[in-house]
Amino acid sequence: MNQQLSASPRAVAGAFGGVTVAYGGGSARFTRARGAPIMELTTASGLRRRYRITRTIGGRALQEYVGVLVGDREQLEVRLPFGWWLARPGWYPQPYFDSWFGAEHADDGGLTFDAYTPARSPWAARCAWCHNTYPFELRLLRDSRIGNGPEAHVDLLASARSAAAQARIRDQNLLPVDELVTVGVSCESCHLGGRDHVGGAAPRFAPVSPLVRRHHDAPPLDRGRDEPGLVNALCAQCHSTPSPRYPDGAAIRNSTEALDLAAAACAPSIACTDCHDPHLRGPGAGAPDQPAHLTACTRCHDQLADHAAALAHGRHPVGAASCLDCHMPRIVEGVGAFVRSHRISSPSNSTMLAAGAPNACNLCHLDRSIRWTVDELRRGWGVPLTPDARWRDAYGDLDHAVGTAWLTSQHAPVRLTAADAFARAGDRIALPSIVALLDDPVAHDRMWMLLAVERLVGRRLEPHEYDPMAPPALRATQAGTLRARAAAWATR
Template sequence: MAQSIPRYLNQQVALLSLKLAAFAALLFLALTAQAKGEQPAAPKYVGSQTCGSCHADAVTDWKGSHHALAWTKPSDDTVVGAFDGRTFLHQGNTTRFLNENGQYVIDTEDARGGRQRFEVVGVAGIEPLQQYIIETAPGRMLSFDVVWDVEGIRWIHLYPDQDLSPDDGLHWSGPYKNWNARCAECHATGFEKNFNPKTDLYQSRQVETGVGCEACHGPGQAHVSWAETDQQLDLTEWPGVNNVGLVINLHPSDTAETELRGFLAGTQQRISRLSDTEVEIQQCAGCHSRREPFEDGNPLPGTPFHDAYRLSNLRDGLYHSDGQIEDEVYVYGSFLQSKMYANGVTCTNCHNPHTAELKLEGNALCGQCHSPAGNPDFPTLSLKDYDDPTHTFHVQGSTGGECRNCHMIERTYMGVDGRRDHSFRIPRPDLSLQTQSPNACNDCHTDRTPRWAADTIAEWYPNSPKRGAHFSQVFSAGRTDLRGQSEALIGLAEYDQLPAIVRATALDMLLPLANPAMAMRLEPLLSSPEPLIRVAAISIQRGAPETERSARIVGLLDDPAKAVRIAAARGFLGMQIAYMPDRMNQNLNTAMGEWQKSLSAKADFPEAQLVLAGIGLTTRRMDVALSAFGEAVEMDPQLTQAWIMMVRIHSALGDRQSAIETVNAALDKNPEDVQLNLLRADIGG
């Protein structure tokens, strides 16, 4: 086996990519190009209290909302959990919750080094559960896994079946429960993470704790100036704002007299125009989505989603094969699949953005549009009474007669938190028979089979056109037989009547099979109007010869969406390019710089360290790869593949002693891992 290590390493190098010299040279280039003074400063934040001086009704609605209480400081007014000395036992570890003269304390045996006491420094949420934030080192905040169940009036563990030691990356003290890195951005206004990888310390800050007015409407300094003077704004003083002094148009009355420009991600020549509904949806999606962030904290409100994040597609483990929610994915990915989204429905058609509650209760909410009266904003709707047994086949007012229970299945996360799927799908138990995806019928009728449900619906709707072919049939089969479904997946990617997220998912699934013929056939998708599709289509071009790949994707280095520009930069990884025109070379450098900056912002993510390790492997800078893999396993010791790569690198370099020490350290953290044990036997450690 030792003889195969160099060949194995070369295979890994071929899969990963980037010339480290070029990347390192760009380490400071992007920062230098965006130095202070080159871009106009955004208006300053003024705080929700200032907003309330004019917008009293909105602020009254907002106070007490889930947004306002997303993150608060601990006090008698905000803490609802029983910090009265009671104890909670989980997997042999006892935790006590105390109130010591107004200071809330968590005393737990489930901590690194044994029993420790932590002061509660923050409170997250208000219902159906409340979490407590503790500080394990100056500035480093963690979200504790024992939470207060508001409805059950009890302490519960978020993951009751997990028995994790403090050395496990998934433990509450590990990198994935880090409040600074993983949570705070969506629980605060104007948040900056400010992690220093050299000192491993955080100096995080926010302009307002909790999701305040300016988290959605943007910093209000220019708006206040406009309101106080009641005169047209001087855009030389406030470049980039609209006619009422805001950096985002969330309402048609705020129509900008000039394009948003200047300080939006420093890309004024590339900013896309978005419809009013799309601006609103993308602003909400920044937090209500499963995604990879590009920035160090909150992007400036109004920044297009694809300039700040890369959305997770419908991959296995996050979504069922038919696109239904499986893991905690936070709405946006499912909403993009819906006909409602395709027809211009936006978040505030159903939700009051200030109270964060539904506008109407029960079927009345859906009846705003789905009724005999219809809604003039959506003229294509069929005018009929849907809230009737002739449609629901359930008694009116019953659980089965509720629109949401058939068209918005509910899944429970964090123990007690029910979340609704926003793809608004028609129940398809017939697909459950083929794909094993769940269906709304059997969510209620747990004592019956999908066959029974499918037959019943066929009886109710014998000639329905809604039971035709579905992308889930291809996705489900492709998850077990990718090669056998390649042609069908290509067909899905090419079919422009499907939602963009479905087509992008098909492209993602095809990536392991990418070859010159596939790259050529799917080249037109590089020009798709959808950023999701352009990002995924770039990856497929890895199957093309270098000269063709570079020619096809070079134009995307200056794409309007940062997610696409970064994907294009990655597409150039490892290419041997003798010459590029100055403009193209400048675009490549800029896109590489954006990618570098996004990785720097995630230096506290094990995932980002794995990418950096891949960069080292690609360029055969094994010192860089070893360092990054080492950082990754320091954060998450259960990343066994990172340990294995470190051992293989040491072996390939002829450093048997370091290989033995590394595999022993890996087994100390993962003693039962089969691959690590086989590797130690192979190298004789």
């Protein structure tokens, strides 16, 4: 989660051994001074600033850093622009791992993101709110509610804080980080009502205080862990970040699992804890199906609990396709891998199919056409679908392989999802098309194509072969050379 270096000096995942990264005319150097990690940022015009790292954020797939400008009297903790990406170990500026950015360069050739001048806005105004544990009261004092958990359903009647302290939290969204219960997400992020429990009351999950009043139309918040709505609401305090969405409403980016699950047909009786133990580290993105996840489906859909019935419904041999493969496909961009959608849905969703959005069948059957899929959905599951002109616009040709059509989609998430599916399948046929996308003007999209290419060729490309952070002209030349080699790789 989050760690504070004063307490956890070993929390640092990134290489601070004196590495220098040159990018966009400036440079970033990662070093140490008297043991403390330093991020030294030099702009193209030679202006140098040194930041001492004070905190880390994350560490499973990506680690970001918070630091203070050396010599700054205020010692303001800010989020720094370079992150250490474990998916392809190395230092990258934010637009390389974060999808919220557009093209890397403006029309005049200049960078659209200043990698060397961190914003002078406090880290505590944003990131801290989902990556730490603090009194629930603070969630209620914040003006723009950060999540969709119990804080969305209750009001605070009074606070013992001074008016000035309240205003700082309310108007500047500033979390008083010196009041954290713990650095990182721990017990009291989920176990609301903890003080009450310590005082002898039975454990509860709802906020308990005479100063908190529930809205009239609030969902039940006091039935404890047997109420899926309450359990999910606890997770929704943080797992409900904004995301761009597919045509059926499913999230394109992760961290919004609670909103996705709530929109699924299985809500409201399904709980996060049906599949996740909140006290244990999960198996990680891309891990094989966990038995608990599959039994969660059949606990409710008990007509499919019977092995023969499940096989008859799925129409695939054991191990070829699971409930999750067809109903929770990997269409969500995680931090280092594409992860399963939490909007449980069916591959027969006509909104998704008509728009050329990813569908579970073709994510495995990349070489098949959409007409094949429509025919098989009718034959196997009795789903009536009639492709019209919209479908033709989306796929170009109804009889061409869907996988390669997706790679030319005008929607980046569709291209990325398809490249990831080819990489997962180890299917090199599309390597030339994927390599062509290494010249994408959006840094983040380029990186995901690179991840797919490297998985397909089974090694990391050397910087002389392809450097995602090289100046545009060099990068285009490198991508061109690789394209010529890709045809040979594809058939090897």
